[in-house]
Amino acid sequence: MRERIALLAAFISCLSIFAPLRVFADIDAPAVPGELIVGFHEGASRARGFAGGPHGAEIVRRSTLVPAALVRIAPGEDVHAACEELLRRPEVAFAHPNYTGRAGFIPNDSQIFSQWHHNNGGQSGGTSGADIGSRFAWDLGRGSASITVAVLDTGIDSDHPEFSGRLLPGHDFVNGDSDPEDDHGHGTQVAGLLAANADNSFGVAGVDHFCQILPLKVLDDQGNGTTFDLIAALDWSRTQGVDVINMSLINYPLSGGLDAALQAADAAGITLVASAGNNGIGDADISAPGVSAYTISVGATDDSDQRAAFSATGQALDLVAPGANVETVVFDSAANASSAFTGTSAAAPIVAGMVSVMKALDPSLTNAEIRQHLQDAAQDQVGLPAEDAAGWDEYHGSGRVNLLASLEAVLGAVDAPVATVPDLALRLSPNPTRSESVLRFRIPQPQRVEASVYDISGRRVRSLLAGPRPAGTQSVVWDGRDDRDRPLRPGVYFVRVASGAVSHACKVTLLP
Template identity: 35%
Template sequence: MKKALMAGLASAFMMLSGITFAGSGNAAAEPSHVAGQIMVKFRDHRAAAGVLRQHGLSEGASIGSTGAHLIKVPAGKEVQLIEALNRNPVVEYAELDRIVQAATADEYFSRQYALHNEGQAFANTADSLTVDAGTADADVDAVEAWTVSTGDGIGVAVLDSGVATDNPDIDPKVVARANFTTSRTNEDNYGHGTHVAGIVAATADNSIGVAGVCPGCTILAGKVLSDNGMGSSSGLANGINWAVNSGAKVINMSLAVGASLTLETAVNNAWSRGVVLVAAAGNGNSQTKVYPGAYTNVIAVGATDNNDAKASFSTYGASWVDVAAPGVNVYSTFPNHKFVIGRQNNRSFGYDVGSGTSMAAPIVAGVAALAWSSHAGATNASVRANVESTAEMKSGSEPYWAHGRVNADKAVR
């Protein structure tokens, strides 16, 4: 495989050709909440109906295995009702349902410096942007890792905007799909999820496109971001629960949301059931925490470039950002139909570059999946420890992340 691959040789967290979707100046602004609904958890659910009736409300659907329920409320009254409910001793907590945003021998393998960096310069697809030459070996040593394992049989859940059904490099790798948004279908019409999924598990050695970090992995495509790239905390929590129940070993979340007790419970439940969780650290070029990345049971991922330097946009902070991975001009799959990111930013159908910690996170998810498959008796705790302890700390990057830039080859041995 190595010989063939070398011969043949893109939301709030996604940056494409220098355009970032995290807002002006890429500041880490607090996302808004979903109008007309809140999340409530009761200490004694037998009293729920009575408490809710006092406020003219009705019981709502449970949110995964978190114990919280999604309650419909009059739009504009969310904060007022949360304050009132939180004064009732029967209520464990009531909180906003915050908006989740996207954290924004193969034909193009030579453009995949993140997997194998020989210092090559390359052009993207859409506008012939030239990516300057990098530093040899400023990569995750994926080609070397594949001599040990390609991750066969490991399921990685990509909780994102869906995965395109018309890209032959990634669609065949999808073994389960679910929709936790208001979008009509679980097709990826935004583009972010397809790009992320390809980074994880695009088919290798098929003469087209790119190769994923874990080319033997399968993808569970949980659509938690709608066709406009937005989602909800409740939808994400439900997506996490679905991924766990569907057998995912690793969950990737290239997205951002404000702190949520419901979401944190979903994360902790997934961890307790043996799943590795990975999330983007954000594109704020600051130390501001974003979630779910900042939760203890999630591996938070910062971004580097093709010289192993911190990406200019990457959020950082060794106190909470765990590892880093390439996240600048990462080449991967896109839909072969019209998609929002493409229309906004002149992206090509099929394949192109994307930049952001959204791109770095799935590289780490892929490395974690490789580590799962290569160590007998592996657990989520041992896989996380393995990924972190084998990361390479580059001189000068100590303030940015706790463990360094991941190395797949070291993680599988």
């Protein structure tokens, strides 16, 4: 029983565990002082209270829904010690502190529910869940004013309320002045997807709600620009403390000068995100700057998680993101509304916004680490089977991005203890899933391995693997069912893999 509670602690943290699984102190979460929740086995008598029990424990409230009670202990007594004592009683199924929670963040922007890329419930006729998971991700991070994102585009409408308090003094490389005002509209809409103000009862919400935005105008009022202006903007960014650059730009040739400028920006620690291009399948492939090895090249998906027909394909494609009829700001500072925006120009700023939130959580992240987190967290095989093969493919790259999983990956890397034993490299894909998910992990030598699925209470619902395994990468499929081959209810579950002295756990969400 103690192991069950300890498993719950391990799973909630979603971290690697390198010590025996035991007690409740492993859960780093706020709780009500002096209170714990005690669950009883079915059929056990719960008539008696805990008067005179361990640590002065007494029942103050009972649950009519589940066999559990709220227990209060004497002032100054230790809650964790009381849990340990109560677990020794045969009628007690579990005992843990009375943890506290809070409401999840849902912006009050007037058009937030039309932004299916944040939270897709099928409101636009698409597939529920075909989104980047913003709704729950924003509880983990919403960005920081310490992060600066440069938008290399047609400029940004400086009077727009969606960017109030967020715009830094930029530059116009087309006209050679310090006024990067948008005279086209493209840059304003791009910036809206990336970082429109949230929770201001106006318009839409960007992915990042707090980053500083640096407008750099490299395209004219017709949406055209030169390679030299793009190079100049990249060079200028290196002097301005920029953390992320978004380039919703296509059809530039990858000249030596442009690639050298991209390389220099990458070497300076700036994460470069670019559109893959809008020429679809064929010999078009990925256009520059997205084709460069120094950029994260982003294709587009629709609200059913299928590759948008216009989205360019090819060997340089890294990821895909929503980019077909996604809702962003209107190019009119007075309009409390949204406008549909289509193209890989729309997909790139969504990823750039994700990167800026990731960097806000961990400013020490390298570009290689950011790319790896995005790829590992991407949802694979969500598109058409003929295109979206397992792993990387030229149509979807590593998959459709997921903000929630990406932030969880960052937080896991930040909080993970120093390993004293080999890493199992535990991965689950797809995650979230509606049917099945593939569990992959690595063991350094032949040994016995156990892999199981647990529900949120810590109860094991499915044994996936138990026995000796050869060294190397292992793959196990979980079909969303329990040990009796019954479909499990949608919700959060945890997969635990134990091998030798190592035990790793990770969360998986089973969708309706």
